[in-house]
Amino acid sequence: MEKCSPLKVVMIPWLAMGHLIPFLELSKCLANKGITVYFISTPKNITRLPKIPANLSSYIHLIIIPLPHLDRVPDDAESSMDVPSTMQPLLKSRFDLLQHPITVFLEKVRADWILYDFTSYWIPPLASKMGCCCAYIALFNAATLSFMGPPSELIANTRTSPEDFTIVPDWIPFESDIAYRLHEVMKLIHSVDADIATPDTVRFGYSIAGCDVVGIRTSPEFEPTWLHLLANKLYEKTILPIGSLFPHYLVDNDEESDCILLRKWLDQQKSDSVLYVALGSESILTQNELEELAFGLELCGLPFLLVLRNHEHGLCKNVLEMLPKGFENRVADRGLVHLGWAPQMKILSHPSTRGFLTHCGWNSIIEGLGLGRIMVLFPVMNDQGLIARLLVGKGLGVEITRDERDGSLRREAVVKAVQLAMVHKDGEALRIRCRSMKGVFGDKNLNDHYIEGFIHYLEKNRKSS
Incomplete structure (x- = not known):
């Protein structure tokens, strides 16, 4: 049997350092196995990333796509830390304007897989049209995702009052005290522009429902019960733990x-x-x-x-x-x-x-x-x-x-x-x-084990030749 050529993977993280960095760590893990990675973000965010280790630089291609203009969002605001919380929904709407230039890039590169964040809920239909696979990379633990609920619940956006988020939802079948405090909910929903943007719940729902597989940043060693609940009841699709993405590469500006x-x-x-x-x-x-x-x-x-x-x-x-x-x-x-x-x-x-x-x-x-x-x-x-x-x-x-x-x-x-x-x-x-x-x-061998399992799945299930 002819050996498959190395994978080509496109990464599309959300515009927040807490998402860009773990997506880059995952890119390093894939590149370390000889996989070609195209990491897409905006000009300012690309400059904010830590240096890529020299031995991986030929595998990781940083793709710069400028953010299109959107009224009421400063042109130099390219990250969630560049705007107040009340403007986050508008920043997500501006991020949605990347759909066209990202589509143009995807048509050129013809990747095997697109690995995307929750904000890019428009990726699954794009991937299907192009004949490639897509994986939703969940940078949340399984307990948090379980509290958020199944895709149908997220898309319907059924929790309408703050108090709805302060109780354990009905779809969690075992004892739990994981819920928001009222003051946390009030801070979370305080957004003057939420009515003109796609809600996060809807983004999560379509991102989960439309993907071929979910890669989740956790491990069975940490939360086996929650992972089982997600895979077998809430999502009803393949969920692959990708480990902690612990940053073993310490590339810092020590000379500062x-x-x-x-x-x-x-x-x-x-x-x-x-x-x-x-x-x-x-x-x-x-x-x-x-x-x-x-x-x-x-x-x-x-x-x-x-x-x-x-x-x-x-x-x-x-x-x-x-x-x-x-x-x-x-x-x-x-x-x-x-x-x-x-x-x-x-x-x-x-x-x-x-x-x-x-x-x-x-x-x-x-x-x-x-x-x-x-x-x-x-x-x-x-x-x-x-x-x-x-x-x-x-x-x-x-x-x-x-x-x-x-x-x-x-x-x-x-x-x-x-x-x-x-x-x-x-x-x-x-x-x-x-x-x-x-x-x-922090165990490198354990985390490598989950990355290898994830890569094996990507190789086995890719559509392109």
């Missing part, structure tokens, strides 16, 4: 002065002592939230590294000005506040780092647990509340409590969660479980 200063500070701390605090590229805290978080870090008495980012939209002053007066001086002997980008993987892998206070983005959870760090959970937006409930239920994190209705935060809750996770004797079992997750999320 900020990185050197951070490393020097970490080098000066005691081994296994520091709490790393970072809330992602898109999360925006209110004045009250940031003040209470800062006071909590001050009162907990532990060494910490707090990374903050300024956002060009939505804030009228520098984020450092939002910190309590005199905060940096009072904690100077054991705390460091860093403004701007920080090499998260390098910080998490440093011997002095013990815990990770995180916004619960799935990327950050994978990086933290993949390095065995102790998790303090502070969900801020999107699916992060669901992820926090999942981890708490598995004994893999302590969630900082908020007022259930308005989401207000108190410094005492920060102190309680941090001390329990980091030092209190009652948190020892938690610390042991978190460290054991290094063998699930």
Whole structure:
């Protein structure tokens, strides 16, 4: 039998760093097996990507397609972190305008597979017309996807009131406490432009229903019951775990002065002592939230590294000005506040780092647990509340409590969660479980096993010759 030629795969991620980076990691995994990858994104986002390892650069082709103009969206807004949350639906509508130039590219390259994100719900009919296969790459854990529901439910968009999202849905047949808090739902649905754009639920529904296979960023070792529910009841189609896509390639700008200063500070701390605090590229805290978080870090008495980012939209002053007066001086002997980008993987892998206070983005959870760090959970937006409930239920994190209705935060809750996770004797079992997750999320052999299974499926089921 004639051996098949190497696969040609097109990647179409959503315009968010939390989606671009794992799609690039998957691209690296495929390229490492000799597969040709065409990675499509916009000019600014392509420049934001980390460097591709030299040994893989000939396999990964970065395809730049400019975003067409759309009224009410700034022309230079190419990522979800470039716009406030209220403009996200419009950014997705602008992303939909890429359908035509992407179609033109697909007609030229004639790929075997198109691997796409939830926003590109228009890919399945395109792929069918061109005679190629398509896979929806779900960058969400199986529990979150199960809470969202089957494709028919998503397309019908049946949950209409905020309270509908605060209860476990009927299609989950076993006991679960994974649901949103009311304040999380109110933040999630607060979008002035949602009425003029395709809802996310509909995008998810058609992306799932129309694909040939679902590749999901998780593993049976972490959530076997949820994966079984998705495959056998909710989706009723092939679901392939692709592992954690743990970023084993650490290509960072170590020569930058900020990185050197951070490393020097970490080098000066005691081994296994520091709490790393970072809330992602898109999360925006209110004045009250940031003040209470800062006071909590001050009162907990532990060494910490707090990374903050300024956002060009939505804030009228520098984020450092939002910190309590005199905060940096009072904690100077054991705390460091860093403004701007920080090499998260390098910080998490440093011997002095013990815990990770995180916004619960799935990327950050994978990086933290993949390095065995102790998790303090502070969900801020999107699916992060669901992820926090999942981890708490598995004994893999302590969630900082908020007022259930308005989401207000108190410094005492920060102190309680941090001390329990980091030092209190009652948190020892938690610390042991978190460290054991290094063998699930961070195990290269295990993750390679799922990638190889995914590639085998792609090769076996491609349509083109």
